[in-house]
Amino acid sequence: MNPAADTALAVLLSLVSAAGYALAAVAQSRLAAAPASPDGRGTLRALLARGQWWWAVGLNAAGALAHVAALHHGPLTLVQPLGALTLVAALPLGAYCARRRVTRTEWRGALWTLAGLVGLVAVTGPAAPGEALSLREALAVAAATALLIAALSSGRRQGNGGRAGRGLGHATASGIASGVASALTQTLTAALALDLPGAEPTWWQTALLAVLISGFATGGLLLSQAAYRGGLAAPLAVVNLSNPAAAAVIGVALLGETFRAGAWGWLAAGGASLIAARGVVLLTKGGDGTGEAGVATGTGAGAVVGTSTGAGAVAESGGLPAARIAGLAAPEAEPAGVPLAR
Numbered sequence: 001m002n003p004a005a006d007t008a009l010a011v012l013l014s015l016v017s018a019a020g021y022a023l024a025a026v027a028q029s030r031l032a033a034a035p036a037s038p039d040g041r042g043t044l045r046a047l048l049a050r051g052q053w054w055w056a057v058g059l060n061a062a063g064a065l066a067h068v069a070a071l072h073h074g075p076l077t078l079v080q081p082l083g084a085l086t087l088v089a090a091l092p093l094g095a096y097c098a099r100r101r102v103t104r105t106e107w108r109g110a111l112w113t114l115a116g117l118v119g120l121v122a123v124t125g126p127a128a129p130g131e132a133l134s135l136r137e138a139l140a141v142a143a144a145t146a147l148l149i150a151a152l153s154s155g156r157r158q159g160n161g162g163r164a165g166r167g168l169g170h171a172t173a174s175g176i177a178s179g180v181a182s183a184l185t186q187t188l189t190a191a192l193a194l195d196l197p198g199a200e201p202t203w204w205q206t207a208l209l210a211v212l213i214s215g216f217a218t219g220g221l222l223l224s225q226a227a228y229r230g231g232l233a234a235p236l237a238v239v240n241l242s243n244p245a246a247a248a249v250i251g252v253a254l255l256g257e258t259f260r261a262g263a264w265g266w267l268a269a270g271g272a273s274l275i276a277a278r279g280v281v282l283l284t285k286g287g288d289g290t291g292e293a294g295v296a297t298g299t300g301a302g303a304v305v306g307t308s309t310g311a312g313a314v315a316e317s318g319g320l321p322a323a324r325i326a327g328l329a330a331p332e333a334e335p336a337g338v339p340l341a342r
Contacts, residue, residue: 010074013066014082020063022089025236026097027056029228047225060221080244084117087237094232106233109282113237116276121244123265123272132190133183135201135209137254142212145180145246149173153223167230168238168280170223175242177220182243183250184213234283241276 031052047053063086070079091110095102133141152173188209191201201209227235248269251257259265 006073007078010070010079011082013070013073014079015085017063017066017070018083018085018089020059020066021083021086022093024056024059024063025086025090025224025228025232026093027052027059028225029094029232030097031056032225032228057221080121081118084114084121084240087113087117087233087240090236091233103286105282106286109237109279109284109286110233111279112282113241113276113279116272116274116279117237117240117244119272120241120248120269120276123259123261123268133187133250133254135187135191135205138184138187138209138212141180141183141250141254142216145176145216149177149219149223152176153226167227167235168284170230171227171235171238172242174220174223174227175239176246177216177223178239179243179246180250181213181216181220182247184209184216188213231284233286234280237276237280237283241273241280245273 031047031050067079067083070082087110091102091106095106152169188206191206191209194200224235224239227239248257248259252259259269261268
């Protein structure tokens with residue numbers, strides 16, 4: 001395949017990946033907005049029993065596979081910025097499913113966040129492939145990340161602002177968990193290739209890495225589900241920002257990587273972070289009363305409630321017809337007191 005065809009295929013796969021992630025995010029947010037069970041209780045088993053949840057998991061997996069395939073055909077500097085289109089796609093999809101229009105403030109927030117995310121990704125990628133973490137470093141990163149996730153997901157809600165803030169905390173924890181899972185995957189790949197820095201790992205050490213990767217990947221998915229109780233756009237933006245940020249911290253602190261363009265790269269990363277933060281602030285204020293802000297103030301909304309361990313407990317939700325793909329279509333009737341708009 002010639003370079004032009006490779007580039008075109010990479011772009012197409014990147015768009016497919018962004019669409020998969022966007023559909024998954026909308027599906028998860030619809031689950032978070034569904035009415036709770038009559039007794040107000042729920043467990044993780046209730047979420048796992050829902051067909052819409054497994055549709056969301058499948059869409060996330062499809063998005064990840066398309067992303068990996070895109071990286072095979074195109075450079076990281078092209079594929080990663082295109083992945084930021086997830087937010088732009090999810091915003092109108094969520095509004096369409098909620099039967100409302102995207103507000104001007106939401107569009108402005110999405111564009112600010114997109115600009116900041118693209119700028120951040122553009123300067124955080126290593127100029128040359130980085131080395132993998134050693135086994136000791138991987139375990140230290142896993143332990144520190146677990147503590148950070150616990151701190152981010154254990155805050156108490158106080159009023160509407162506290163609920164939204166906790167959602168962003170869950171979103172931050174989700175992005176960090178996913179970013180660390182990626183770094184550990186690189187370490188596991190090096191271990192399987194017998195190219196891990198330091199002594200050759202034993203079979204149980206390799207198995208431990210695999211377990212940690214599975215734990216962080218699953219935790220990231222559950223934490224994102226918890227985050228969507230506070231809305232769709234702002235948590236999704238934070239997830240997409242904290243993921244590359246976590247990878248950048250690991251790369252700079254442990255792998256000897258640095259921002260592109262030296263000192264100017266650091267300045268550019270700081271400016272991009274401020275631009276993205278501005279976008280997140282706009283997204284938190286962008287709901288029209290029937291959108292994500294309404295969900296945060298609704299009563300009886302079922303969602304994943306994060307615990308201090310970051311795994312979360314899931315409030316049982318019901319009502320969405322299983323025949324509708326990933327729960328994207330609006331329910332037949334809107335439950336009283338539970339705004340369905342995202």
